Every structure is written in C-alpha cells, then in structure tokens.
Amino acid sequence: MKEVKHSPLSNLPLWKQWKEEGSTEAKKSLIEQYIPLVDFVSNRLAIGLPKNISRDDLSSYGIMGLIDAIDKFDYTRGLQFETYASWRIRGAVIDGLRQGDWVPRSVREKAKKIEDAYQKLEQKYLRSVTDAEISEYLQVSEGDFQQMVNDIAITSVCSIDDPIKEEEAETRLSLLVDETAKNPDYKVNEVYLKDTLAKAIDKLTEKERTVVSLFYFEELSLSEIAEVMSLSPSRISQLHSKAILRLRGSLGRFKGQLFQN
CATH class of the missing domain: 1.10.10.10 (Winged helix-like DNA-binding domain superfamily/Winged helix DNA-binding domain)
Structure with missing residues (x-):
C-alpha cells in the first residue's frame, strides 16, 4: 500500500488539544489518523521474514511505536510527524521481534x-x-x-536503537x-x-x-x-x-x- 501523506499542519487542532490540554480523545483521534503508517511500515518489514512471524504481532509492535511517537512528538518544531513516527514504528517492530529471539x-x-x-x-x-x-x-x-x-x-x-558497533554506545x-x-x-x-x-x-x-x-x-x-x-x-x-x-x-x-x- 502507498504511504498516507499528511500536511504537517493538517492535524494541528488535535495536536494542540493533546499536547496543551491533555485530551485523550484528541490522542485517540491522532492514533486513528496515523494508523496507516503502522500498516505501511509493518508490511515493508514483513518482506523476507519467516512465515511464523505473525502480521498481527508486527502491527501490535508498530502500534506501540506509533503511540510512543505521538507521546514524544513536539508539534511546535515544524517537523513532519510521518517521518518521525515511521522511525519510531520501525524501531518498535524490530525491537519487539528481537525481544522474541526471532533470529538464532x-x-x-x-x-x-x-x-x-x-x-x-x-x-x-x-x-x-x-x-x-x-x-x-x-x-x-x-x-x-x-x-x-x-x-x-x-x-x-x-x-x-542498535549501536553502530557492538563495543560502542553510539546508536543510529x-x-x-x-x-x-x-x-x-x-x-x-x-x-x-x-x-x-x-x-x-x-x-x-x-x-x-x-x-x-x-x-x-x-x-x-x-x-x-x-x-x-x-x-x-x-x-x-x-x-x-x-x-x-x-x-x-x-x-x-x-x-x-x-x-x-
């Protein structure tokens, strides 16, 4: 599927309600708006993975990454949320898989x-x-x-979040x-x-x-x-x-x- 594109300011009222007023309804709406990002990233990562890896598991990890991105994103800095969230979702999916020891x-x-x-x-x-x-x-x-x-x-x-070299702390x-x-x-x-x-x-x-x-x-x-x-x-x-x-x-x-x- 194609990645859903949003204008950086298209959801500004929701971001303000969530970040400034703490509206859980606004946060829920943001999650619903950007859930296609989870499907997009999960489907990309699923390519080449073993068949025993469930798409539902990938989506679950990805949703956690999306929620984390929404919690940490600073809408006032003028950055594009989709790019930031895609990195967070990807990281959450891979970290979830590795915690399950999916690669010998x-x-x-x-x-x-x-x-x-x-x-x-x-x-x-x-x-x-x-x-x-x-x-x-x-x-x-x-x-x-x-x-x-x-x-x-x-x-x-x-x-x-992986270190660039195994013996060093600096990550990507x-x-x-x-x-x-x-x-x-x-x-x-x-x-x-x-x-x-x-x-x-x-x-x-x-x-x-x-x-x-x-x-x-x-x-x-x-x-x-x-x-x-x-x-x-x-x-x-x-x-x-x-x-x-x-x-x-x-x-x-x-x-x-x-x-x-």
Whole structure:
C-alpha cells in the first residue's frame, strides 16, 4: 500500500488539544489518523521474514511505536510527524521481534562474518569482490556461501536503537539530525556522509544497485522487483542481503572519518 501523506499542519487542532490540554480523545483521534503508517511500515518489514512471524504481532509492535511517537512528538518544531513516527514504528517492530529471539545466534554470527569479509577484502582490493573471493576467504564452497546469504536474509533490518558497533554506545538514533536546529558540524558531516554512501554504493554490483534503488526509493516489493528484473523472489532477496552486507562493511570502515568530531 502507498504511504498516507499528511500536511504537517493538517492535524494541528488535535495536536494542540493533546499536547496543551491533555485530551485523550484528541490522542485517540491522532492514533486513528496515523494508523496507516503502522500498516505501511509493518508490511515493508514483513518482506523476507519467516512465515511464523505473525502480521498481527508486527502491527501490535508498530502500534506501540506509533503511540510512543505521538507521546514524544513536539508539534511546535515544524517537523513532519510521518517521518518521525515511521522511525519510531520501525524501531518498535524490530525491537519487539528481537525481544522474541526471532533470529538464532548462529545466523547473526554468519551475518557478522560475511560483513567483516566484505569490509576487509574490499578495503584490500579497492573494488567489489566476487562471491568466489568471499567464499575462499570464509573457507566455504560457493554453494555454502549462497546458502549462508539465504539464511541471513531475515537479518537485513536493523533498529535505530542498535549501536553502530557492538563495543560502542553510539546508536543510529543518536545520529539523526534535526535540520531545523543550528548545528555548525551538520554541513561538514553531511558532505562526508554523502561521499561515503556514494563510494559504498559504487562498490555494489549493477544488480545489487538496481535492487536497492527499486526497494528503498521506488518502494517496490521483492516480488515486484523480481518481475521487473526477470529473476526469482529468492534471488532478489539474496541480492538485497548482499547489498546490505556490502554497505554495512563499507560504512563501518568509514565510521571514523564520518563521526570523528
């Protein structure tokens, strides 16, 4: 489904009633107004998850995230609620899933090994490495490597509350910037961030770049992308997983450059 768009001021009377008068009826109305955001985010995250993960569970987690967003949102700052709420909903869904231990430790270990392999080999060769090179580095057959990628497809989502590196406290949420606030470092970091992302995306294969573009910018489902690219949904899922692992490895390598200040 398409994301429901609202004008930033379309629900201003409700926001005032809730924030300034504490009207529970106004809060209930806001929840009803923005509940389509929960469906949108939940449906996006459901792609590639195991079949035993209930859509109702995703929606329940998402609703809690929406309520949290409504409680914490400051309507006086001129920000768009939909963007803020989408991050909160996504984080709540992923955190809810992780509390249920939905991904085995062994799968997460595989993801970390492949991510590290991409990081080290692409830093060494300064180019996009092949499946054969990754397989050799991991000391597994190419068939086993492809199976590993399939196994970790469900870990390609992340919470904004996750630490950027396991041994550090800084989270993705801490890096979200309020563009209306005056921050002298923002423009500098923005330039580095764009440069780093561009370099990371350049290292993706052509098919991986296409999948990332169609999934995150055109908002197509995996099955729709499969139809566009004349590939199977499982192959699209695999390409998506490889792209995410490559990007994580590249961004991790440039972290010191991006956030040294």
